[in-house]
Amino acid sequence: MIGAGAVGAGTAWHLACQGHRVTLIDPCLAESINHKNSHHEPLNGTDASLGVLMGHIFRRSSGRAWRLRQRSMELWPKWVEKLNHPETPLHLDTPLIQLASGPEEAERMQSLAKQRIELGLEYFTSANTSSRHLPWPNPGYGGLRSQNDGRVDPLALQRALRRSLERKKVSLLASRVKSLHRPNDRDDTHWRVELDTGDITHCHCVVVCTALASNLLLNPLGHSLPMAAVLGQVLDLQVSAPATSWDHWPAVLVCAGVNLIRHSKDQLLLGATLEEGEQPSAHEPLIMRRLGGLAPNWLLQAEVVDHWHGLRARPSGRPAPLLEVLEQGLILASGHYRNGVLLAPATAEWVQHQINIESITLQK
Numbered sequence: 001m002i003g004a005g006a007v008g009a010g011t012a013w014h015l016a017c018q019g020h021r022v023t024l025i026d027p028c029l030a031e032s033i034n035h036k037n038s039h040h041e042p043l044n045g046t047d048a049s050l051g052v053l054m055g056h057i058f059r060r061s062s063g064r065a066w067r068l069r070q071r072s073m074e075l076w077p078k079w080v081e082k083l084n085h086p087e088t089p090l091h092l093d094t095p096l097i098q099l100a101s102g103p104e105e106a107e108r109m110q111s112l113a114k115q116r117i118e119l120g121l122e123y124f125t126s127a128n129t130s131s132r133h134l135p136w137p138n139p140g141y142g143g144l145r146s147q148n149d150g151r152v153d154p155l156a157l158q159r160a161l162r163r164s165l166e167r168k169k170v171s172l173l174a175s176r177v178k179s180l181h182r183p184n185d186r187d188d189t190h191w192r193v194e195l196d197t198g199d200i201t202h203c204h205c206v207v208v209c210t211a212l213a214s215n216l217l218l219n220p221l222g223h224s225l226p227m228a229a230v231l232g233q234v235l236d237l238q239v240s241a242p243a244t245s246w247d248h249w250p251a252v253l254v255c256a257g258v259n260l261i262r263h264s265k266d267q268l269l270l271g272a273t274l275e276e277g278e279q280p281s282a283h284e285p286l287i288m289r290r291l292g293g294l295a296p297n298w299l300l301q302a303e304v305v306d307h308w309h310g311l312r313a314r315p316s317g318r319p320a321p322l323l324e325v326l327e328q329g330l331i332l333a334s335g336h337y338r339n340g341v342l343l344a345p346a347t348a349e350w351v352q353h354q355i356n357i358e359s360i361t362l363q364k
Contacts, residue, residue, distance in 0.1 A: 002177050002193070002217070003209035004029055005046040006154060006344045007333060009161040010079075011207060014348035016168035017082075020355070023171040023201060025193065030174035033158045042278065045211055048232060048310020050259050050271055051154035051341045052252050056119040057098060057146040059112070065319065068346045073148065075345035080152065083160040090160040093251035094150035095120075100141040101256060101292060109144045120147030140294055150251035151261060154341055173201070180206060180217050183329070191329050205355055207331045211313035214322075214334045223326050226316040227335050232273030235285055236306035239268050239298055256292030260299075268302065273312050273338050280309045312337050323347065325354050 001012045004026035012024040028044060042048065055073035060066045076092055084090045100106035106125075113123035125142035165172060173195070181192040190202040208214050212227055253260040261269040272288055275281055285307070289295060315322050315335040321343060322335035331354055333347050 001025065001207045001209065003211070003213075003334070004172075005044060005209065005211070006049070006157060006161075006341045007336060007347050008207075008209035009158065009165065010344035011209065011333065011348040011351050012170055013083075013161050013164050013168065014345075015352055015355070016165065016170050018352055020352075022168075023173060023203065024165065025173045025175055025177055025195070025201070027174055027176045029172050033155055033162065042231070042280075043308055043310040045310055045312055045336075045340050046154050046158060048234065048308055049154040049341055050234065050252075050261055050269060051152045051157065052096070052254075052259055052261075053092075053149050053151060053342050054096065054098075054146075054254075054339075055149055055342060056116060056121060057096060057112075057144055057149050059108070061115070068321075068343050069339075071349065072343050072346040075349065076152065079345050083157070083164055085160065085163060088156070088160040088163045090152070090156050092150060092152055094146075094148060095250050096146045096149035096151070096252040096254065097143060097250045098146070098254040099143040099256075099294065103141055106141040106143070109142070113144060120149075121145070122147070145250075152341060157341065175199070177210075177217060180221060180330070182221070182327075189329065205329045205331065205358065207333055207351055209333050211334055211336075212311060214313070214332065218326070218332070221326075221330070223332075225318075225322055225324075225332065225335070227313040227322075228276070228316050229278045230273055230312045230314050230337065231275040231278060231280055231309055232271060232312060232338075233275070233280055233285055233288070233309045234269055234271030234307070235288070235304050236263075237268045237270055237299070237302035238305050239266055239302040255294055256290075258288050258291055267305070268299075270299075278311060312340075321347065323350055325358075328358065331355070 001008055001022055001024045004024055012022045016022045055069040058069050080090050080092045100109055110123045113121045122145045175195040175197050178194045178196050183189050189204055191206045193201040212229055249262050258272045263269055275284055313335045314337045320335050320337035322332050324332045326332055333351050336343055
């Protein structure tokens, strides 16, 4: 398993739980798990993530993206239950509220809520907004409340996974993979994974979960799966909102495409993935804070206590994520764009299924 973000580490843990012998390789395994004040260097996807789970509120009602989201939302409570431990606590925080940006979107939200009552969706208008819906001074055109969507703290998730991987005796290699080499002949089914230390690891199956770095490993093997970098920025804000404003604050509030997450008594994370390329715009945080004109004064006046950015891998010309068996013993599970944390359980299950199919084929 190459890549120890939410997808890679989650898949490694899931496979270990199913009895597979797993090695997880990533130089980040030597580092502590924590957000860093990084104005110049981007954090990796999971470190920079807010861990938002937008599964049931997804607009489409069919197709692979919908199926993956639904399966992950079924699995997340089970994952949290298994991973939660006093030393590495993990919680599934709900609900998620999404505000409508205009009357047309409000109409679509109302229709969606009627279709998915059983999934915990409820539509509200600006006229009937009450404290049980949203403590917001200007709810505009109303919105959706999704009782079962929400958030998993991505840093807490990584700590919980790290602890569980160690308990499952997963081999953790804090190295960078230099190159991949196919089995030498029909009698040798082992891939050779060459590390930057000069060491070589042998394995029956290689799973690549390295986002934007995936092509560096796959291109020499003749596989081209281009992905573009999309940048997200996060502000950690110290706010002085009235105490009553927090009484019914949801796990996640989505307004004008921006996520707002309260993470302590008077601190709020505000972030979105909106920018093409790898260099953060100095103006984007100012635009985010306005929330399309819906931001209250206390949010506009909040003090920035931390600020970081990260890169997401968006497949070029293909829908996210890239889940593909490239050849015997080589699996790609990458390019999740903004949904790495959300889709980690469904991705892990998909990888396990592919490995099981391959094992049966080899036995014949």
